[in-house]
Amino acid sequence: MNQPEPYQSEIATRIDRIESRFAMQDLVSDYCHGFDKRDWDRFLAIWWPEAVWDIGPPFGKFEAHAGIEHVVKDILWPAWLASSHFTTNLVLTFDGADKASGVSDVDCIGTTADGQAQTVSASYFDRFERRKGIWKIAHRKVTMYHFSPLPGVTLSPPE
Numbered sequence: 001m002n003q004p005e006p007y008q009s010e011i012a013t014r015i016d017r018i019e020s021r022f023a024m025q026d027l028v029s030d031y032c033h034g035f036d037k038r039d040w041d042r043f044l045a046i047w048w049p050e051a052v053w054d055i056g057p058p059f060g061k062f063e064a065h066a067g068i069e070h071v072v073k074d075i076l077w078p079a080w081l082a083s084s085h086f087t088t089n090l091v092l093t094f095d096g097a098d099k100a101s102g103v104s105d106v107d108c109i110g111t112t113a114d115g116q117a118q119t120v121s122a123s124y125f126d127r128f129e130r131r132k133g134i135w136k137i138a139h140r141k142v143t144m145y146h147f148s149p150l151p152g153v154t155l156s157p158p159e
Contacts (some may be wrong), residue, residue, distance in 0.1 A: 020100065021092055023135040024128050028104055031137075032085035038077060044068070046137050048129060054141045082155070083110030087124070098130040109155070117150040 027046045034043025044065060047053070053068050054061040062071045090104040108120040127139040 016097070017094065020094075020130065020135060024092055024100060024102060024126075025090060027128070027135060027137055028087050028090055028102070028124070028126075032087055032106075035072070035076075036083050036085055040069075040072070043072065048131070048136045048138050051137055052139045054139070056142055056144060058147075079113055081111045081113055081115070083108055092128075100128045100135075102126040102128060109150075111155050115154075117153040117155045118148065119150055120147045121145045 030042055030046050033039065034041075034046070047065065047068055050064050051068065052061065052063050053071070055071070059071065059075065062068050085106055085108045087104050087106045090102055092100050092102045094100045102124075103126070104124050106120075106122050106124060108118075108122075110118055110120075112118055122142050122144040125141040125143065126137055128135055129138045
């Protein structure tokens with residue numbers, strides 16, 4: 001049975017939204033995998049070339065691929081021996097066909113360069129853009145709720 005054109009258009013829009021949601025979820029996950037596994041290419045691939053990553057205190061705001069590369073390679077990776085990010089609760093809102101905003105929560109546990117176990121809790125506020133069929137992050141604002149040492153805790157692999 002042939003469906004009327006408006007119905008076909010509605011189905012195409014709904015399928016596009018589903019595919020877009022999966023693409024943005026992958027970006028949020030690739031941020032964690034790229035950072036934690038120190039996979040620079042994977043991490044960089046989530047950002048548009050002029051993206052802004054506003055980490056806030058105590059780190060600051062970093063612009064474009066060069067700024068993001070500086071903070072990751074010169075500040076964050078040297079500061080962390082290991083990290084594990086767990087991002088949850090992603091809520092997406094479409095602002096048109098090629099723009100969306102998202103908010104997710106993140107908990108991170110890791111060990112800083114001085115051997116201190118740390119826990120971080122924050123939310124990510126993202127602006128996603130699709131260009132030529134590809135979704136990436138245009139802007140990420142991080143709001144930290146705590147960045148706390150875990151005294152007496154040693155994070156180590158099982159023996």
